[in-house]
Amino acid sequence: MSPIVSLLLFLALAVPMSAALLAAVAPAHTLALEAKYVIGRLVALSALMIATPLLMSIALAVVITSRGPVLFRQMRVGEGGETFAMLKFRSMRVDDAAAAFVPVAGAAPGGVEGVDRRTAVGRFIRRTSLDELPQLWNVVRGDMCLVGPRPERPEHVDRFSGEIPGYAARHRVRVGLTGLAQVAGARGAGSCMATRAQLDNEYIDSWSLGLDMRILGRTVGAVLRGAE
Known part of the structure; x- marks a missing residue:
């Protein structure tokens, strides 16, 4: 058996519960979610x-155009409130003195926060969403999945959980690379967090494989339009 096949089989088995155990103790919906993961x-x-x-x-390109690490690691909140290091290609100049950013009440953080420190390469990879590709490793690790609520930073989760009804309920499932909120227009800095929370919970409550496929298809269109 080739090393690649062996690794694929290992990942298929490396889930919190085996398929046999899930079939015995969990409803079909939960089993389907585990299969999705x-x-x-x-x-x-x-x-x-x-x-x-x-x-x-x-x-x-990142290495030769600016000093600093290739990858940017940022703590995010995942399923069940667990934190993990989410990966991106670094798109900004390193600045240890950068001020902390506080988003406007009810508005999503993200995008350019404070002083614009994007590099030339960073502008391109953010516009094309190529900076997000390292998150595929987060999916392989099990921190994230392909489709689900987008993860947010712990300090913002604490704030929004206290301000927005239903926000904390987003963490009932594994967070994703893309989600219903992102393809429905509630994407990017300044978007309404209450709308995001509503769409994320609608996604969770009405989840199906077909819905995931539609979201993935619409994500391709959003990426081609070049929205950060």
Whole structure:
């Protein structure tokens, strides 16, 4: 058996509960979600292998155009309130003195926060969403899945959970690379967090494989339009 096949089989088994146990103790919906996560991890691993030349090219461009690490790691809140380090290609100049950013009440953080420190390469990879590609590794690790509520920073989660009804309920499921809120227009800095929370909870309550496929398809369109 090849190493790649062995790794794929290992990832398929590396889930919190086995399929047999889930079938015995969990409803069909929960079993379907676990299957979604396993399939997503396999898809993400395959995508990482296929995109290796592109990933290496972006990493090289980041290194030769500005000082600092290739990857930007930021703590985010995932399923059940657990925190994890979400990965992105670094798109900004390193500035240890950068001031903390506080979003306007009810508005989403993100985008350019405070002083614009984006590099030339950073502007391009953010406009095309190529900076998000390292999050495929977060999917392989099980921190995230392909489709689900987008994860937010702990300090913002604490704030929004106290201000927005239903916001904390978003963490009932695994967070995703993309979600219903993002393709429905509640995407990017300044978007309404109450609307995001509503759409995320609607997604969770009405989840199906078909819905995920539609969201992934619409995500491609959003990426092609180049919105940050």
